[in-house]
Amino acid sequence: MHVVRGIRGTLQPFWVTLRNMFRKPVTVQYPEEKQQLPERYRARLILTRDPDGAERCVACHLCSAACPVDCISMQAVEAEDGRRYAAWFRINFTRCIFCGLCTEACPTLAIQVTADFELAGRDLLKLVYEKEDLLVDHCGTNSNYNFYRQSGIGVSAPRGRNPGEAPPADVKDLMP
């Protein structure tokens, strides 16, 4: 019995390799053929806009705090109505490890990942993306989320008093 199993175990691999030799290789020949990436693939980061076309980012620094390699930096400023935004926003893609923790930390869904992974280049400084490189003209995922619409700005004027703002929800009203 041992001998039979031994012989079969010796010969079987030859049949397997021979059969596989005539199958089509699974390799995707990259520069010519592109792989179909999953929808939620994590690669280049973008800064999205809210449905009104304004920047979503409120320069809260949560993404740069969450970033394990410290590749995000920004300068927060306030507009006249007290709305915060980033004066400059910089992501160093030579450092970025594409972990996506920044997108999970972002309270306004401003920073998001895309599936565009072709970032390679010879000049490292070209991989330091400024705000205008990062900012896109669409909402990314969650196309109807608007942070300030929900929360109000509430710095110089009380919440809900700014032009175009609905009064905030009275939470006590919602009690049963």
Add this chain to the structure above:
Amino acid sequence: MSESLVTLALIAVKLGLIFAVILFMAAYLVLAERKILGRMQLRYGPNRTGPFGLMQPLADVIKLLTKEDFVPARADKWLFLLAPGITAVTALLVFAVVPFGPTREIFGQQVPLVVVDLNIGVLYVLGVSSMAVYGVVLGGWASNSKYSLLGGVRGLSQMISYELSLGLSLVPVIMMARSFSLTDIVMAQQNLPFLLLNPVAFGVFFICVLAESNRIPFDLPEAENELVGGFHTEYSGMRFGLFFVGEYINMVVLGSLLTVFFLGGWHGPWLPPLAWFLIKVLAVCAMFIWIRASMPRLRYDQLMNLGWKILLPLSLLNILVTGAVLLGWG
């Protein structure tokens, strides 16, 4: 005077041709191996350099030649530099006695298609091919690295355990051909190759040849997984390349030895003798590659067991049986 000049010129041309053909075959065997292994593992293998990756050997040579020729600190420098050459040169030397075609008439001269037809060809083959292990051992010893040393030691003890059966498995061939000359051995197989007359000797010889070529399943001196690279861990650039090419030259040479001893050499129907020889050698090489794709590496003690407890008694018994049968037939 002019006749001896022609003889000399013919010998020089023959040597040059054999050298070129073997090196060419070794280079493209590397490519063939990578291609076939790739396809067997559902990959393409090298296909970027030239059409179907056919320029890959050239690219490899350029890469190896332009790399740093590094000698590790406190290595035995001269042995370290010498060892790769031993492997490649001994492999080439073995081919000196391998006949690859019948005698031909060129410019009114009888030219045997073999570099030199020694009447003790088999002994020469065994002697020189066992020198090849010095490349492995000295390379491993001189590197001043534990992995290299282990690889070298393994190479040595592996050689001890299979070389005996390698020689003994050839004894029936010599008994049947009644000659030590490789040309006579091929001539004796005109009607029937020794593979069919004595399959046991072929089996033992084939396994020993696999071990001799230091390839899977007997690549214990290299053993990438546990010894990094074994005896060539510390080698870089063209010295590593020499070890590498030596292995493939060895493949071609051992393939031709297998062809000469058991597959009937250049004998075969319809096709010209040289074509038959080439086909048989390439078939053996393809078999080597196929085995590499299909088999795992033997463990150290398994190799010893196989060599001493199975192959050696088997080949001894085979000599007895062959002798008895030859006596019985007269």
